[in-house]
Amino acid sequence: EPRTLLVHTLRDTLGLTGTHVGCDTSSCGACTVHLDGEAIKSCTMLTVQADGREVTTIEGLAGADGTLHPLQEGFWERHGLQCGYCTPGMIMAAADLLARNPNPTEEEIRHGLEGNLCRCTGYHNIVRAVQYAVEQTGART
């Protein structure tokens, strides 16, 4: 179907169900993936628009040997998730934020994640999780 959305191709055709759908108005960000390295909401893009471009989903974030990305570690260490439904989108959005701003203030983290909704955590530990990743990344470089 030409009208198939990117998120449905990822989930239904490719079986990459880590990317979620939480709304129908591009509001919640649960479907956030990277397109050519930048975060996009995959519910707001037709699959045909992604033709020839590189898509990274949550399944592709950890290293090939299973080493967690610092953000994945951070969400685990800092209890940045409860039900886990928003988490893949939240992590992908945070990865994009850190790519653009490797050392954000708390304010910048909060505004950087404005396009991703979470109902469980009140965002407190999500912010801590991102800060953990910043610290780890700093420590490793």
Place this chain on the structure above:
Amino acid sequence: MNAVGQPLKRKEDPKLITGQGQYTDDLTLPGMLHATFVRSPEAHAKIVSVDVSAARERPGVSAVYTIEDLAGACGPMPMAWVPPGVEVKTPERWPLAKDEVNHVGEAIAMIVGSSREVVADAAEDVIVEYDPLPVVTDPEAALLPDSPLVHPDLGTNKTHEWSLGGGDIEAALGEADVVIERRIVNHRTSGAPIEPRAALADFRAGELTMWSATQVPHFVRLFMALLLGMTEERVRIIAPDVGGGFGAKLQFCAEEILLGWASQKLARPVKWTETRSEHMAVCHHGRDQIARVRLGAKRDGTLTGIHAKILADLGAYYGILTPAIPSLGGFVMTGVYRIPAVQTDVVGVFTNKYFTDAIRGAGRPEATHMIEVCMDQLAQELGMDPLELRRRNFIPKEEFPYATPYGVVYDSGDYEGTVSLLLEHFDYEGFRREQTALREQGVYRGVGFSTYTEICGLAPSRATGPAGFGMQAPGWESAAIRVNITGGVTVYTGTSGHGQGHETVFAQIVADRLGVGPELIDVMHGDTATGPMGLNTYGSRSMAVGGEAIAKATERLAEKCRKIVAHALEAAAEDIELADGLFRVRGTDKGMALAEVSGLAHVRPELLPEGMEPALEERFFFDPENFVFPFGAHACLVEVDVETGKVEVLRYLAMDDCGNPLNPLLIDGQVHGGVAHGIGQALYEQIVYDEYGQLVTGTFVDYALPTAAEMPTFETDRTVTPSPVNSLGVKGVGEAGTIAASPAVLNAVIDALRPLGVDYLDMPATPMRVWEAINEGGASRSRHRQPGRKAGEPGPRSSSTPESG
């Protein structure tokens, strides 16, 4: 080191942070069909005709069903509250509309086909002819004699009346020196978990398996069996990973029964996932009460009585608990205060909206909001400090267990303790000085308090069951525990977690009782075909009831282990202690690890004590003697931009007491999320219907869930007052934050705006509402000049501005 009490990282997380979780919509089965629903755009109308012929002919469509197809196949949807001595007018609610629709979104036809796109297109082919009927959406207007009736056959829009009281309320208020009266609107909200509802039904060989994004798989199994005329062992409900519930998934849904039935009829698996727009329209809402509250006190602040008359807008139909929810507030209407006379009167009303039911807190946030907002209002009237007024009336620590005037017994408490802790984190006097100084500069800050208790740990069956409150369900919980041959442990709980961290914290409980690490303990939940029947997760019950059942089952198992070890090592069972990971003979280094005990019990049963059963498996069903009553003291600090009306939360402090903390990490997480939910209601979120019954807030664009940018950093701390109701000494914490937060926020906003003539405000304190309140208050005070408007010029009138007494 004990596992209990440690901030253990969650066992749940590795799969969820890598995209390996399995939520209902992630699942597919061979031959699976998709379903969608044709829903009414009318709020109240006769259905003149439904033409499904074009939809049925569309390629890929397997079936289109209306209520006629369903005839005789299943009964109307259930409601589980039959309070003794109370008449509850109960309309029939069918899974698909019969003759008329009573709210926007009511399902008229179900379409099943080969793909999501096919059924969406086919839904557009269905032609429904409506004959509109008069609509009523205002709950007060709905009780007027000339109001249109939602269900004319019931003869009234009044659903029921329910009262709970103790002491002579009129005499108590008569003795008061000051009585304040407020009309408090607690508006309609949505639970809005980020995962929408979804279900996948697979009927084959006489058995129905259904995966559902639910909090209550065991209830769903019972209702599916009853409605489809099956026996329960032929129905298996699985709640896989569930993306949040917040009460929104504490329901038995029309879509679930239709999917099960359609799968049987078509002999194919059928899946449905609701859209967010559907969720906002037809996943049950919460709150929606108008209360008239009178609170009386002596001049010195001593409370004499509180009377809450609650008008509850229940919507057009009932879910499983709809009319019961407002009454839950009546159980804590005395709050944390010693009040000699307390009276709660509930009147329910039908309107042409979707039904309300339990949303995080369920009746208790509404009651707490009434009490705590009125305490601030009373303090103002008395010229007293709001925190001092509270402290003067606290039930003292020595008086627990405390019997409220209406018979509910609070288990334990130390309200002064949480306030003292709060004041360690918050320089109240300093804030007041700063507040005064900043006002001179046109900066308006306020502080609001909420000292709360809540009733949870649902529930002692004798209190809530048919002979008590009238729920047609018990309140116990089950646990089963099996040690596998090689020493790993599998635990089954009848609770059904959906983000709380049960797999982690329940493993901690078991670990300490068997001398193994939590990593060897696997907690199974949410599948009715494994483990004993359970009663699911809601009402902050999982730890206080489910956790206790696990502790007790584990202790039974540990007792058997001690007997086995004593027999094997030729010692007395009472001399076997658990130390260093061994069941050890006291005072010796002789002992056996759990894996050795299990190997013996399974593989060499002939070596067990005479008459002992082989294997290592126990279960326990725990029915508590009482509820548990968490409590705490919260403070919210806000700054209001008086030019735009925008409220910013500067600080939020939550001092809670949920009894013994089993995993502090999880407790803080529950408090954060709960408080955010309460702040969301206080400032942003609202379900709005217009006068025609059209839903105005049908998406996340219009329904303003808080984002990271609006939420503050939460400052949390705890006191520990164990509950005597269970051996773990725990209380619940899932709903506490939500129950506490909204009055703290609203009191802070009012506190900020008092110099501008604003002494009361209803939620949500949106910029528009706050700006209007400032400008109405300011209109009578020429010194508070607003930009673009001359002093003394009347501001815009607000239809939502409340009257206040």
